[in-house]
Amino acid sequence: MTEISITELSNDLRNAIAKLETTGNLDEVGVVLRVGDGVAWVRGLRNAGFNEVLQIETGEGIVEAFALNLMEDEIGAVLLGEDSKVKAGQTVRLKGSVLSVPIGPELLGRVVDPLGRAIDGGPAIKTKQQGLVEREAIGVMGRKSVHEPLMTGISAIDVMFPIGRGQRELIIGDRQTGKTALAIDTMINQGKQNTGVVNVYVAIGQKRSKIARLVERLKQEGVMDQTIIVATSPADPASLLYLAPYAATAMGEYFRDNSQHALMIYDDLTKHAVAYRQMSLLLRRPPGREAYPGDVFYLHSRLLERSAKLSDDLGAGSLTALPIIETQAGDISAYIPTNVISITDGQIFLETDLFYQGIRPAISAGLSVSRVGGAAQSGAIKSVSGGLKLGLSQFRELASFAQFGSDLDEATKSQIERGQRLTELLKQHQYLPMSVWQQVASILAVTKGYFDTVPAAKIKAAQASMLTRLWADHKKDMTELDKGAKPTEEILKSIELTALSTAKGFEG
Amino acid sequence: MTRLSRRAIATYVAQQLTTGTDSKKVVLQLAAYLVDTRRTKELSLIIRDIQFYLSEAGSVSGVITTATTLTAETKKAVEKYIKQQTGATTVALDSFIDPSVIGGVKVSIPGRELDATVSRNLTILKTRFKKA
Amino acid sequence: MSFISYFAETAATPEASGSLFSALGIDLQLLIFQIVAFLILVFLLGKFVYPWLMKQVDERQTAIEAAAKAAIEAQAMASESQEQISELLTEARTQAAEIVDTAKLEASQMVSASEERARSTAEKITADAQANIEKSIETAKRELHNETLELITLATEKVIHTKLDKKADAALIASALKDAK
DSSP states (O other): OOSOOHHHHHHHHHHHHHHOOOOOOOEEEEEEEEEETTEEEEEEOTTOOTTEEEEEEETTEEEEEEEEEEOSSOEEEEESSOTTSOOTTOEEEEEEEEOEEEESGGGTTOEEOTTSOBOSSSOOOOOSEEEESSOOOOOGGGBOOOOSBOOOSOHIIIIISOOBTTOBOEEEESTTSSHHHHHHHHHHHHHHTTOOOEEEEEESSOOHHHHHHHHHHHHHTTOGGGEEEEEOOTTSOHHHHHHHHHHHHHHHHHHHHTTOEEEEEEETHHHHHHHHHHHHHHTTOOBOGGGOBTTHHHHHHHHHTTOOBBOGGGTOOEEEEEEEEEOSTTOTTSHHHHHHHHHSSEEEEEOHHHHHTTOSSOBOTTTOEESSGGGGSOHHHHHHHHHHHHHHHHHHHHGGGGGGGGGSOHHHHHHHHHHHHHHHHHOOOTTOOOOHHHHHHHHHHHHTTTTTTSOGGGHHHHHHHHHHHHHHHOHHHHHHHHTOSOOOHHHHHHHHHHHHHHHHTTOO | OOOOOHHHHHHHHHHHHHTTOOHHHHHHHHHHHHHHTTOGGGHHHHHHHHHHHHHHTTEEEEEEEESSOOOHHHHHHHHHHHHHHHOOSEEEEEEEEOGGGOSEEEEEETTEEEEEEHHHHHHHHHHHTOOO | OHHHHHHHHHHHOGGGTOHHHHHHTOOHHHHHHHHHHHHHHHHHIIIIIHHHHHHHHHHHHHHHHHHHHHHHHHHHHHHHHHHHHHHHHHHHHHHHHHHHHHHHHHHHHHHHHHHHHHHHHHHHHHHHHHHHHHHHHHHHHHHHHHHHHHHHHHHHHHHHHHHOOHHHHHHHHHHHHHHOO
8 A cells, every 4th residue: 555544544543442441350460579681570460370471561551571480479570572661660460371472374474573573664463373482392192203305405415414394403513604504595495496395584683684684685586475584683682582483483383283394493592592591590590500591401492392293183294493503613512502412303513614615515424414314315315315425435534645646546546536526516505505306416427427537626517517408408307306206217317428428528 | 597488477467467466466576577687678568468468368458549539439339349359358448649540540459450540541542552 | 724625626627526517607516515604604593693582582572562561551540540530520529519509508598597587686676665665654654643642642631631520530430340340
């Protein structure tokens, strides 16, 4: 609507006045005793429950808080808004419900805060349903084992550390190693491959400029329509940072419970733990190791346990989680990283050294693992993964000998060269995810030796050339291969011929 | 000695008062305890808690806030209302005039409140229907 | 030398040797001498000169034959290499053509991809501008709504303050108590 209609405005106001109830009830009330650092201590309200929403009546409106510390004489409630509006002596009422957020498909394409309020300047979010922020995870019998692949579009991950729908795979590494980039590429791939997977990206304490850039990029790649972004910045109160992943999971669970698939990206849980530590210390809870409260493990375990693959009885939907943890100086044996590693079904470890050597994504093949493995791989990818893993592991063993060059025997030299070619092949530019057929064809070309005459430095160019020709000359075969089934002899033959003839043009 | 919670103190005092112990004695006991444990600052909170437990025992005390002087009729109506809602046997109400409420009545009893003042309604109109 | 002088003497007396040969003017003794000399020569030639000569000729012949054979083989090899070279050249030309084709294809795909991107960017810019306009209108509407609410409240406050008397207030309180739960 591009005009301001006075009639519409006056109708809105008339409705507001009509709805105004001039009568009240004898409600249970409490009083704010003291407030500070985002925590309000309330006297009274003896019937308040844990996590229940309290409404503090200030002169400028109602500020909501949720009760976290239920003590004998007072309640410690964490404010969900600015604590500057709350004063001691103000009346507090119970809302009558625990924290819930709007959920539903109306959220797709929007940027919201952890309470479901739009922050992208668009119209207010109106959904038909509300979802509980804190919710119990699905029981054992309601789950099914992970068997469908979640294609990230990044060869290194899809072939060596495959992620399945319903899995939790941790992305861990130092700052500036490409953790968020991996997550973004995975989101873009869901759009490019039309997988129908809904992306929910939770920005926990991320710079607003970074979130704005992300939204721009997702819009450019045409993925924003199937993405929900729950954003909190470092300027938001710690309570919102604490709630963000739970609220976002509630939004993702809507799709999981309605037989759809959703992908949760928590960026990043280190900041989440720090916000929770801040809240706990201000609530006067006793500090533990590294000043974190005693239940910091439970903080993440109950969050990640909600990501699951549901059984057929419950609709066979899934919620996949990609939590991100930032380490300091590569120390994965610190408190929070070890906690989350023990919760998740595998981790992808990004190393600073590899990043600066030019190997991007900087995935450490030795330290990364996927505990679901082949069960979540399509037949096509599985058929090439063995060769790749073998080639790379042999190369890793001999890598230290590569400097000896001419002093090695032919077999060792060829293994080293093969490994160098594979390493070069697995490098990938950002925002360019690869489909199944592209990954299979590229890896076959190197592992079967078709590219043995191509020097490592020209592998990427040869790969690009081969893929262009394959798509131009054998489109039908490649479309068939893209469906995921093990490649037929005919398809293998066409790849071989194209690869060999492409290799001739790039011979060193 | 472990610190007694306000709830524990209030429960004890309320119990003493309802079972007929001499109120002066109870008051002195409470005062002595608070002075001894240096908790005199919590007095107003403890009194509120005592009022709460007394109201649970059937003796409700509260404050009626109005914009103009309360008529006897209105006061009786409020007392009836409170007896109805809480099942109290005795109701003792204080009256407080506050022109800023403009009109209507605010009834505050321990732990509960009925706010039917015009000023609150106006605040609700001003704030609850604001578009975020 | 005596036999030579003997023959010379005999030659000097022609009538004693026979009438046929003397009629022909052939000196028989000389003839026999010449025949013998010739035979000796033939014998010497045949024993020493002729074999060596034949050997030389044979060797020459073999050498010539070998050279001829080599020449023929070289010729054959040359023509074979020529064939191979032309084969390789054809293949190289085909491959070069293929590579050029692929490059052209990639280039054209890149061009159409960037065209597509440019078009979608232009569309996006237009859509964004439209969205921004709608957002500012929404914001304006919102602010107007909120401002009006404030004004209504202020006005109501003022009016009720002056208009509300004790009787009306009492009625208000009575109805509030009635409706309260």
